[in-house]
Amino acid sequence: MSIQPDRIIIFDTTLRDGEQSPGATLNVEEKLLIARSLAKLGVDVIEAGFPFASPGDFEAVQKIADTVGTQDGPTICGLARARKDDIKRAGEALKPAAKGRIHTFIATSDIHLKYKLRKSREDVLATIPEMVGYAKSFVDDVEFSPEDAGRSDPEFLYQVLETAIASGATTVNIPDTVGYLTPGEFGQLIRGITENVPNINQAIISVHGHNDLGLAVANFLEAVKNGARQLECTINGIGERAGNAALEELVMALYVRRQYYNPFLGRPPESEAPLTNIDTKQIYKTSRLVSNLTGMTVQPNKAIVGANAFAHESGIHQDGVLKNKLTYEIMDAESIGLNENQIVLGKHSGRHAFSKRLQELGYNLSDTELNRAFLVFKDVADKKKVITDWDLEAIVGDETQQPPELFRLEYVQVSCGDRAQPTATVTIRTPEGRELTDAAIGTGPVDAVYKAINRVVNVSNQLSEFAVKSVTEGIDAMGEVTIRLRHENQTYSGHAADTDIIVASARAYINALNRLYDALEKQAQGEPSQPMAGV
Numbered sequence: 001m002s003i004q005p006d007r008i009i010i011f012d013t014t015l016r017d018g019e020q021s022p023g024a025t026l027n028v029e030e031k032l033l034i035a036r037s038l039a040k041l042g043v044d045v046i047e048a049g050f051p052f053a054s055p056g057d058f059e060a061v062q063k064i065a066d067t068v069g070t071q072d073g074p075t076i077c078g079l080a081r082a083r084k085d086d087i088k089r090a091g092e093a094l095k096p097a098a099k100g101r102i103h104t105f106i107a108t109s110d111i112h113l114k115y116k117l118r119k120s121r122e123d124v125l126a127t128i129p130e131m132v133g134y135a136k137s138f139v140d141d142v143e144f145s146p147e148d149a150g151r152s153d154p155e156f157l158y159q160v161l162e163t164a165i166a167s168g169a170t171t172v173n174i175p176d177t178v179g180y181l182t183p184g185e186f187g188q189l190i191r192g193i194t195e196n197v198p199n200i201n202q203a204i205i206s207v208h209g210h211n212d213l214g215l216a217v218a219n220f221l222e223a224v225k226n227g228a229r230q231l232e233c234t235i236n237g238i239g240e241r242a243g244n245a246a247l248e249e250l251v252m253a254l255y256v257r258r259q260y261y262n263p264f265l266g267r268p269p270e271s272e273a274p275l276t277n278i279d280t281k282q283i284y285k286t287s288r289l290v291s292n293l294t295g296m297t298v299q300p301n302k303a304i305v306g307a308n309a310f311a312h313e314s315g316i317h318q319d320g321v322l323k324n325k326l327t328y329e330i331m332d333a334e335s336i337g338l339n340e341n342q343i344v345l346g347k348h349s350g351r352h353a354f355s356k357r358l359q360e361l362g363y364n365l366s367d368t369e370l371n372r373a374f375l376v377f378k379d380v381a382d383k384k385k386v387i388t389d390w391d392l393e394a395i396v397g398d399e400t401q402q403p404p405e406l407f408r409l410e411y412v413q414v415s416c417g418d419r420a421q422p423t424a425t426v427t428i429r430t431p432e433g434r435e436l437t438d439a440a441i442g443t444g445p446v447d448a449v450y451k452a453i454n455r456v457v458n459v460s461n462q463l464s465e466f467a468v469k470s471v472t473e474g475i476d477a478m479g480e481v482t483i484r485l486r487h488e489n490q491t492y493s494g495h496a497a498d499t500d501i502i503v504a505s506a507r508a509y510i511n512a513l514n515r516l517y518d519a520l521e522k523q524a525q526g527e528p529s530q531p532m533a534g535v
């Protein structure tokens, strides 16, 4: 019996491996927002977290299982080491999911066995049936990973996989945990598995890989050619160290080059049937959401979702594109949901036109969100003549991705210049509803604003990152500010957009402080949010 699908399964691990990126911590509400967006994008499996790692992770997996893991929605997966207490916790968190999966793993490379696990190969082989069997007592759908498979002895790996499948694993995942393999080697590894694991037809072969040498996507595509049918990836390629294979790059490679990949999936080359279930038009929006909430900005030259990915700077290229797009474009910006249309919405535009355009862009806001976004839109339209879809994305992103509004910026004013000491005055509404005003001087206007805010909010923190980028071109462009701050080894991100970058900077800071304050409140109520060290 073969259970090989005739298409590629997209397993998204943004909320688990992606969240292991240094400083990418997300709270439960933020994880839910991302999970909803991933479901809309059409991923097949969402690895929602590592339930044993912390109560916050458990709660996030449980809530995602409950609200996103519907019968028509994606499979919701929880990670567990090959230990009973880990697996039990994952099983409990996944209970509300219509389709739940436990992903259990144990290392198999000699270096991990000797130094990390202090176990023999025989110990590992003996653990697998017990743990896969235990996972099966919670869910039918069990995935097994031999961690560091890329550096494991292939002969031992074949034995491990055969044992896992015989014990009930329906997906076997092959991780290149340290991003060491080259495409040819990864392809060979997968081929070797298809040829040497006798029961391999009873499981789906999945691949997982890190980008330490920048090869993760290339490795996966070679794996597809050799029999892999599930790809484990993250939005914007975020993840441990150099990150994971980027979902958007894999999906668009399989979309743009489908004629090349079709035969490897037994299809005629000319078949137009999509190789994945992803709605590519949702890619850009999902990328923005993940970048805004994690505070991990996307480099401008990043494939598919970087700001320059569809920009043509040189005259020769511009001339070519104007004559025929295909001269320098292998895909259309619209295919990832990026729309360059400039809408004629100005300060006289009504709520109806605004809401209609947002719907066209795929946003379905609640009445409250729409009202708030409309007020901001009016404000921006007062200052900026042309409102582009990029501006709208920034406005909506800001209004819908807010942490609980504990502190609110009511007023900010700065005075600065080459002969002046930068000075800022701020008025902030506190969670108790009091309006407090304070002022500070700083080395620059943003420093002065942040010092003034600190005097009111009074929660110790260190600013670890501050980035401003313009949403569109031109002197009246909106500026987007992304910041990260640290408090007791945890990172909190903040994001805001405004035509005035000092206002955007102040709001981004308040945004991050609200996340920090919310986490502190939860800890005080006995909800520890410090996760254990990542996998």
Ligand code: KIV
Binding pocket: 017, 105, 145, 147, 148, 173, 175, 176, 177, 178, 208, 210, 535
């Ligand atoms: O990189 C890795 O090996 C992992 C496993 C848990 C699959 O993330």
Ligand code: ZN
Binding pocket: 017, 175, 177, 208, 209, 210, 240
């Ligand atoms: Zn990983």
